[in-house]
Amino acid sequence: MNLTLTIIGQMIAFAAFVLFCMKLVWPPLMNAIEARQQKIAHGLAATDRAEKDLALAQDKAKDQLKDAKAQAAAIIEQAKKREAKIIEEAADKANAEREHILAQAKAEVEAEGNRLREDLRKQVAALAIAGAEKILQRSIDEAAHSDILEKLVQEL
Amino acid sequence: MAAGETSISSHIQHHLTNAKMCSVNGEYVFNKACSESGFWVLHIDTLAWSIGLGILFLWLFRIAAVKAGRDQLAVPGKFQCFVEMLIEFVDTNVKSTFHGKSKLIAPLALTIFVWVFLMNLMDLVPVDVLPALAGWIGATFFGMDSHDVYMKIVPTTDINTTVSLALGVFVLMIGYSIKIKGVVGFIKELTLHPFNTKNVYVQALLVPFNLLLEVLALITKPFSLALRLYGNLYAGEMIFILIGIIGLLQLPLHFIWAVFHILVIVLQAFVFMMLTIVYLSMASADNH
Numbered sequence: 001m002n003l004t005l006t007i008i009g010q011m012i013a014f015a016a017f018v019l020f021c022m023k024l025v026w027p028p029l030m031n032a033i034e035a036r037q038q039k040i041a042h043g044l045a046a047t048d049r050a051e052k053d054l055a056l057a058q059d060k061a062k063d064q065l066k067d068a069k070a071q072a073a074a075i076i077e078q079a080k081k082r083e084a085k086i087i088e089e090a091a092d093k094a095n096a097e098r099e100h101i102l103a104q105a106k107a108e109v110e111a112e113g114n115r116l117r118e119d120l121r122k123q124v125a126a127l128a129i130a131g132a133e134k135i136l137q138r139s140i141d142e143a144a145h146s147d148i149l150e151k152l153v154q155e156l
Numbered sequence: 157m158a159a160g161e162t163s164i165s166s167h168i169q170h171h172l173t174n175a176k177m178c179s180v181n182g183e184y185v186f187n188k189a190c191s192e193s194g195f196w197v198l199h200i201d202t203l204a205w206s207i208g209l210g211i212l213f214l215w216l217f218r219i220a221a222v223k224a225g226r227d228q229l230a231v232p233g234k235f236q237c238f239v240e241m242l243i244e245f246v247d248t249n250v251k252s253t254f255h256g257k258s259k260l261i262a263p264l265a266l267t268i269f270v271w272v273f274l275m276n277l278m279d280l281v282p283v284d285v286l287p288a289l290a291g292w293i294g295a296t297f298f299g300m301d302s303h304d305v306y307m308k309i310v311p312t313t314d315i316n317t318t319v320s321l322a323l324g325v326f327v328l329m330i331g332y333s334i335k336i337k338g339v340v341g342f343i344k345e346l347t348l349h350p351f352n353t354k355n356v357y358v359q360a361l362l363v364p365f366n367l368l369l370e371v372l373a374l375i376t377k378p379f380s381l382a383l384r385l386y387g388n389l390y391a392g393e394m395i396f397i398l399i400g401i402i403g404l405l406q407l408p409l410h411f412i413w414a415v416f417h418i419l420v421i422v423l424q425a426f427v428f429m430m431l432t433i434v435y436l437s438m439a440s441a442d443n444h
Contacts, residue, residue: 010311017210025214
């Protein structure tokens with residue numbers, strides 16, 4: 001137990017060490033620790049935000065998928081209706097066309113029949129006249145009986 | 157037998173003596189020549205080891221601080237993590253105890269903790285190694301008698317170290333008291349407590365009594381700081397020295413005591429730091 005001048009030396013050293021520590025050791029380390037703490041806090045907050053965003057995005061994607069499905073169903077429905085309509089229209093058109101063609105054909109057939117009948121009539125008349133001529137050649141003067149013959153042709 | 161006892165006690169005495177330096181008649185002389193110098197002696201081994209360890213501590217921590225300052229958000233290395241853990245540990249203790257704002261307290265606590273720990277740590281170096289080495293160097297290179305070479309390697313077993321630390325803290329305590337409460341407030345604290353009455357005349361009678369109690373309470377704090385650390389480390393060192401003289405059997409005993417002592421040196425460093433913080437927070441607390 002002998003107190004000596006060493007005390008003064010030690011106190012000077014102590015003061016110098018504390019000052020050095022206070023000026024050059026503590027602040028940079030504390031700043032670094034605080035900066036890192038802040039960075040970690042930011043990182044954690046960002047993670048939370050990202051998780052929320054992800055949940056939101058998932059919900060949104062689900063909704064959009066639902067919408068898209070509904071839309072697709074609607075479009076398919078519409079397309080089906082349209083298809084039916086087109087088929088119906090086409091059938092109607094085809095029917096009309098058929099009837100038109102049929103009518104035309106009938107008319108043509110009728111006209112042809114009429115023409116043939118006329119021809120036939122004329123030929124029969126000619127034949128009849130020829131026959132009658134041959135019968136009457138000897139007895140009847142063509143000129144004298146032409147008016148009767150005309151009348152006959154008219155009646156045929 | 158008597159000769160053996162003398163040699164053992166002189167061996168112990170040799171271990172417990174500091175290397176001294178002093179100035180006699182304008183000349184620097186060492187050790188036994190200083191026996192008449194009283195206070196005006198420097199313990200050069202204590203000074204060298206403590207300042208060396210302090211510089212080691214600050215150098216290591218400065219490296220970490222420079223690294224941390226260069227890029228605050230870089231991934232810290234293992235050493236820097238260790239340093240930051242210590243800083244965080246000290247900072248937590250300071251913040252939980254000291255409720256003012258002070259740029260000084262936390263670095264002060266860190267310095268005390270690490271420096272005292274390092275000085276205590278020298279206790280774990282086997283007691284005979286460094287003194288014997290110093291004796292050999294003295295005898296071989298300087299032509300001294302190896303018994304005249306003293307080397308006490310644990311600065312905290314020198315009362316001068318612990319007293320100087322405690323005095324440093326004491327000065328800060330007074331400084332904080334005056335800074336926070338003012339000179340008048342500080343004097344009021346010393347004279348108007350613990351006995352306090354409204355009656356002025358009775359109070360005047362109580363002032364000397366209060367002053368005695370409060371000054372005692374104030375002075376006990378650095379005393380307890382200095383003597384607790386010194387006593388613990390001195391006793392530990394003493395037991396190491398005693399174990400060291402019993403021959404081969406010392407090995408297991410030394411091991412057991414050293415393991416136990418690991419606890420003591422950390423605890424004493426921590427206690428010194430904690431009490432420093434507590435005393436300073438008491439000094440800067442406004443109400444008594």
